[in-house]
Amino acid sequence: MSTSATSRSAYVRISTCLFLYYFSWSISWSFLAIWLGDSIGFTSTQIGYTLSVNALFALMIKPVFGFIMDKLGINKSLLIGVALASIFAAPFFIYVYQTLLQTHMVLGVICGGLYLGTAYLAGVLVFESYADRYSRAFNFEFGRVRMWGSLGWAIASIFSGKLFNINPHINFTITSLVAVLVLLTLFTLKTQGEGINWQAIDEAKKEKVNGKDVKSLFRHASFWVLMLFYGGIIWMMQSAEQQFPRYFVTFFPTHQDGNSMLGYMGFVQSACEFVLMFTIPFMINRIGARNGLLLAGFVIGLRLVVSGLATQPWMIIIIKPFYGLEMALLLVSIFKFLAMYFDKRLTGTIYMVLGCFNYLGITAINPVAGYFYDKHGFATTYIVMGCIAWLITLVGIKFLGRQSNTRHGMQLTVNELRQAAEKK
Template sequence: MQKNVIILALFYAFIYMSTGAFSSYIGLYFTEVGIGNSEIGILTSIGAIVGLFAQPYWGLLTDRAKYKNRVLIVCTLMSAVTVWLVPWAGTVFVPLLIAMALFSLFQIAINPLSDAITLELSSKGVVKFTRIRSIGSVGYAIISVAAGWLFARNIHTIFLITSIILFSCFLLSLGIPKVEGHQSGKNKVKLAAIFQNKQLVIIYLYTLVMATTMGFFLAFQAIYSKEQGISMQLIGIGLAIGSFSQFPFMIFFKPIYERFGIRNILLVSGLVHAVRWLLYAYALTPATVLLTWILHGGTYILFYLCLAEYVNQHVIKELKATGQMLNSLIQLTMGKIIGGMLGGLFAAHFGFQSAFVFCFAISVLSMAGFFIASRKTRAVEQSSTVGV
């Protein structure tokens, strides 16, 4: 059992290292080679568009495979290879768009597949999901600082670093305990069955709006911060602080979830989102940027953990991998499409400050809508048991 914990912990560390190395800095690479903000918004969003169609397919394929691990192994290996297509595409927009799409086709499946496998192992007592996920944040924090220092000297090394990390994920994935696909050789369950759960639908709608603001932030925070006079080294430190700020919520998620319930947690997280975007709009300086990153722990990770746990507890076992894929589809994929692509166009016309003000406004409105809908319909549980 100890071996399984070590393998999964290292695997999660490398997964989030790859995200910290690539996603957080690829916008700066595009800026360095002369790509405009509107084009950057499209390039950083194309993976989300691919995921919009590919993630449900990956989820169903995984649920119907003999072992879910097989799909994860393929995706990690192909991600390590296809990331090289981006520098090979040069600076011409269409080849770059195709390269980002092909890389994203495999990369977008890794995190939700890992969660589906690890959550099932957690329910069997093999590992504890929140502890393994915490190691992922450690990896993200380490690479964020290291990458900020390294990429400030040569941003083009982003592809070598990302490829090495993803290949390490592939090697580690070979040792993860096997988890069966529960539709393998049995009657197939349709994707639409998930949406019969009204509680989940309401949570998904609220999550989508917040994910849109986060999608814009993730695509452009490094560029906007640099424009405000913040160094890449400080950006890297901020990313690390943001990663560490998630630890208390991951470590104490179970008692927090049991005490306050999913509805109250998501409302508080919505408030933290709103405050953060307001600070980015009016108070972003080298002295305050680290404060804004401290707030990161109250944003993305709370939605992520609530969705992961809710699906693991309330979605039938034949669609658990598909459910985790939908979580990623809503929180990351669709958020990146709307926030990255449309946010990039909005910022190109009205500026980054106005874009963050708009993010603040829609965050407040969505909080109010979720509060009213959940009280009126009583569709969202106030509390639930967890098994992580």
């Protein structure tokens, strides 16, 4: 098989993995907050605490997964483990999670955090980080792989709302069945033989990444600036999005109508993300990864403020797809930013640490946001969160990407990190 044919085959297989994984995730996850409210009977504050525990477990799991990813290279063992966990979604939600939440709430929330953190909240970063590394090994753009994940989410959204109205157990069952297909597709991924850019892979293995390398990152101002900026806008974006479905359905005559429309808008949102994942890399290559991140911060603030000002169903319908633009900007920009300003050998670890930091903030913010939803309403809370996102973006304009740590600019290599640590 020629190199180009090998690359095309690798592209199809890894894209299929992301398509199926996101399809599996979307069919159930999109309605988690509504399920907790309608089926379990939780208030916004209780839902906030539940989502915070999910984030807390993801916080603990992600850095471990990131460290393992950097050790494994393009070995797919960790992905197989995540896929196996996803297969048990239906029995977990139907027979374990729902029962425990209704009878032993604390135990249920803890078990849910452990499972959801492993199978999805940390698992999705494993798939994305692996896809980024795999795309470099076979010489194609990560964005053109990730866009198939968006398409999977979009297609699942078309009928997820209708199925949820019939019985949420149908959604959970489909999640498990599609997860089996994810596992089978993973077994077809090529990780040995000709056609692989071993130079890109071997570059990451010249020196083993260890705990000291990770700790050394925290001694550099550039890394902290990225953490605070990226984490800050993600905190606003994700904390708002997790209970946004409950706000969305209030614009419609019945919750059933709202659920159905939410599914359709999930399709539109993810379809936009799919198209943008193909086109955004060209724009980011022109304006730069730093400006891409700043633009994402501005769009996040705009969507939240306008969401709070919406008064009619058509307004909230127009606003919902902007989440797809935000995701496309963030995902493409962050990987390009890391490749430009940090050593590629640490990309997986840094991305996981960023994810860990993101969920640390979300863990703290979710209960507060839930309290404000109950006390002041969704609209007022979203306006405040949007303004905070804008403030973080303004600070980012001044500081993000401005630090210079070496004569090569901001690029931090493993050797330089170790030398800095030894000097300390």
